[in-house]
Amino acid sequence: MSVSGPDFEDMVNNAPCGYVTLHPNGRIEHVNATLLAWSGHPADQMVGKRFTDFLTMPGRIYYETHIAPLLRMQGFFNEFAIDMVTAAGEPLHMIANANERRDADGKLLLIRLALIKATDRRRYEQELLAGRELAIAAERATQEVLLLEHETSELREQFIAVLGHDLRNPLASISAGARLLGRAVQNEKEQQIVAMMQTTVMRMASMIDNVLDFARGRLGGGITLEYDANGPLEPVLAQVIDELRLASPGRVIEFEFAVDGPVNCDRIRIGQLLSNLLGNAVTHGTAHKPIAVHAETRNGLFELWVANAGEAIPQTVMDKLFEPFFRGKARASKQGLGLGLYIASQIAKAHGGALTVASTPAETRFSFSMPLA
Amino acid sequence: MANVIERNNVQVRGAGDRAMVFAHGFGCDQNMWRFVAPAFEKDFMTVVFDHVGAGGSDLSAYERAKYSTLSGYADDVVEIGTELGLKDSVFVGHSVSSMIGVLAARQAPGTFGKLVLIGPSARYIDDEGYVGGFSAKQIDELLEFLESNHMGWSAQMAPMIMGNSDRPDLGQELTNSFCRTDPDIAKAFARVTFTSDNRKDLAEVSVPTLVLQCSEDIIASQEVGEFVARSIPGGRMIVLNATGHCPNLSAPDEVIAAIRAFVS
Numbered sequence: 160m161s162v163s164g165p166d167f168e169d170m171v172n173n174a175p176c177g178y179v180t181l182h183p184n185g186r187i188e189h190v191n192a193t194l195l196a197w198s199g200h201p202a203d204q205m206v207g208k209r210f211t212d213f214l215t216m217p218g219r220i221y222y223e224t225h226i227a228p229l230l231r232m233q234g235f236f237n238e239f240a241i242d243m244v245t246a247a248g249e250p251l252h253m254i255a256n257a258n259e260r261r262d263a264d265g266k267l268l269l270i271r272l273a274l275i276k277a278t279d280r281r282r283y284e285q286e287l288l289a290g291r292e293l294a295i296a297a298e299r300a301t302q303e304v305l306l307l308e309h310e311t312s313e314l315r316e317q318f319i320a321v322l323g324h325d326l327r328n329p330l331a332s333i334s335a336g337a338r339l340l341g342r343a344v345q346n347e348k349e350q351q352i353v354a355m356m357q358t359t360v361m362r363m364a365s366m367i368d369n370v371l372d373f374a375r376g377r378l379g380g381g382i383t384l385e386y387d388a389n390g391p392l393e394p395v396l397a398q399v400i401d402e403l404r405l406a407s408p409g410r411v412i413e414f415e416f417a418v419d420g421p422v423n424c425d426r427i428r429i430g431q432l433l434s435n436l437l438g439n440a441v442t443h444g445t446a447h448k449p450i451a452v453h454a455e456t457r458n459g460l461f462e463l464w465v466a467n468a469g470e471a472i473p474q475t476v477m478d479k480l481f482e483p484f485f486r487g488k489a490r491a492s493k494q495g496l497g498l499g500l501y502i503a504s505q506i507a508k509a510h511g512g513a514l515t516v517a518s519t520p521a522e523t524r525f526s527f528s529m530p531l532a
Numbered sequence: 533m534a535n536v537i538e539r540n541n542v543q544v545r546g547a548g549d550r551a552m553v554f555a556h557g558f559g560c561d562q563n564m565w566r567f568v569a570p571a572f573e574k575d576f577m578t579v580v581f582d583h584v585g586a587g588g589s590d591l592s593a594y595e596r597a598k599y600s601t602l603s604g605y606a607d608d609v610v611e612i613g614t615e616l617g618l619k620d621s622v623f624v625g626h627s628v629s630s631m632i633g634v635l636a637a638r639q640a641p642g643t644f645g646k647l648v649l650i651g652p653s654a655r656y657i658d659d660e661g662y663v664g665g666f667s668a669k670q671i672d673e674l675l676e677f678l679e680s681n682h683m684g685w686s687a688q689m690a691p692m693i694m695g696n697s698d699r700p701d702l703g704q705e706l707t708n709s710f711c712r713t714d715p716d717i718a719k720a721f722a723r724v725t726f727t728s729d730n731r732k733d734l735a736e737v738s739v740p741t742l743v744l745q746c747s748e749d750i751i752a753s754q755e756v757g758e759f760v761a762r763s764i765p766g767g768r769m770i771v772l773n774a775t776g777h778c779p780n781l782s783a784p785d786e787v788i789a790a791i792r793a794f795v796s
Binding site for chain 2: 223232
């Protein structure tokens with residue numbers, strides 16, 4: 160059933176949208192009551208005028224350069240933002256659909272425009288836009304902070320590397336001096352003092368080595384290895400044990416060695432690993448119980464472990480043992496940097512092996528294991 | 533140099549010794565010429581293209597600095613002419629491309645033998661003793677509107693044209709896919725268009741030039757068109773019955789007839 164007469168007029172005039180028809184020359188032919196009410200313009204001031212006269216200046220330019228061409232080319236457009244200006248001079252934000260009426264020859268007769276108020280939608284769009292800009296700005300700020308942080312930390316690590324390197328020379332002088340003094344001094348008390356100096360020098364040298372390795376690792380160099388498949392490993396390990404014995408008078412370190420063939424590894428690094436494990440055992444193990452060191456080749460693996468007696472390591476501590484700068488409970492004078500186990504585990508990894516720990520009230524054992532081939 | 537033909541989505545059709553190059557203005561792309569260019573295919577080699585940033589052009593070739601002046605766009609037109617080996621061709625420019633043609637013709641003498649300028653303006657902003665049609669404040673508002681009203685615009689100028697490289701041919705459903713431009717590029721193109729001032733360049737045009745002026749063009753008024761025709765040595769102007777700013781779409785027959793009379 161078609162609608163006609165007063166009902167039809169009401170349907171168009173009081174539709175819940177603005178409705179306007181334009182002559183092909185762009186001038187307004189009809190405008191419904193809804194749009195008149197929204198815009199505040201009287202009908203006699205709108206009819207006969209160009210539709211674009213009632214748009215904001217940017218809206219006018221956009222209509223002529225974008226909307227009108229599109230309408231001409233496809234015969235309609237959907238969902239375009241159109242901003243009118245009310246009689247009071249206020250912007251009236253709208254979304255419009257339009258289509259054309261053409262005759263049988265394709266000649267344009269009429270343009271129909273339906274307009275929906277979109278004030279809230281526009282506000283929402285602007286909030287979205289503002290939100291996006293905020294997010295972009297925040298992202299940029301975060302990136303800047305990260306970059307700065309990265310630069311700072313790199314600088315710090317470079318500083319550590321340089322410092323560690325420069326500390327080695329004066330330490331070597333102290334070490335040489337202590338050795339000379341050790342030959343010269345006569346009484347037992349003086350000898351003890353010199354021995355203590357040498358112990359301290361060794362502990363310090365080992366700390367510097369660890370710091371340098373740590374800094375190098377952080378700077379991207381990682382732990383570098385110089386593999387040697389032929390050199391004997393035992394004398395290197397034995398020397399490390401001798402040094403530790405010398406530096407820890409009164410401590411018993413037992414050593415078993417069962418290596419059948421060559422071990423393709425960086426012997427200096429394995430020595431450093433053992434030294435770090437022994438240093439740890441000396442610091443944390445029960446003083447009157449012996450420390451055991453064991454090295455062997457078995458089932459295609461090279462295994463090296465260090466065991467000491469003492470309290471069991473709590474599980475919470477266990478998880479953090481191999482993290483850099485982790486320090487367990489120890490007398491202040493014996494505190495290291497907390498890098499020893501971390502570096503040892505890095506050396507293990509670099510060899511394609513692993514460093515693990517098992518701790519019971521009877522024994523704490525650190526085991527290094529690496530494949531032989 | 534990047535492939536000019538792909539960069540500007542250059543389409544060559546028709547037959548003939550002389551070429552006719554059609555350049556679109558701010559807001560749309562080469563589809564602006566779909567009712568006009570085919571009429572010349574019998575007698576001319578027709579060339580349509582998209583400015584970089586518009587239509588099916590290579591968006592990755594968009595350089596902010598280069599396209600911050602109309603000379604950057606004119607350089608592209610010259611490159612297209614060189615690439616196609618054009619001699620004594622007809623340049624038809626719509627809207628801002630009118631001035632791009634004026635610059636290109638001067639830059640590459642011999643490439644363009646005639647200019648047709650549709651709805652040209654040498655300067656949109658009023659100046660002392662000159663009516664451009666817009667106050668500096670209004671153009672500022674436009675650019676501000678483009679900055680602040682991004683979402684409202686992007687609803688129409690959608691972030692990216694989907695599958696624009698193989699633009700659907702005539703007759704296929706195109707639903708709003710014309711005239712879509714990356715919003716940032718649209719803003720930049722609006723700025724270079726509406727703040728340009730090429731009044732001094734007009735006197736240097738040395739080829740026959742025809743201005744096609746629409747009735748009731750709110751972008752480029754008759755006064756603005758008259759200024760262009762008057763300032764170009766030997767420039768002629770025809771006022772079309774067509775209204776609005778895009779007679780190439782709204783009154784193609786009138787535009788075709790005027791161009792044909794001018795070039796034959």
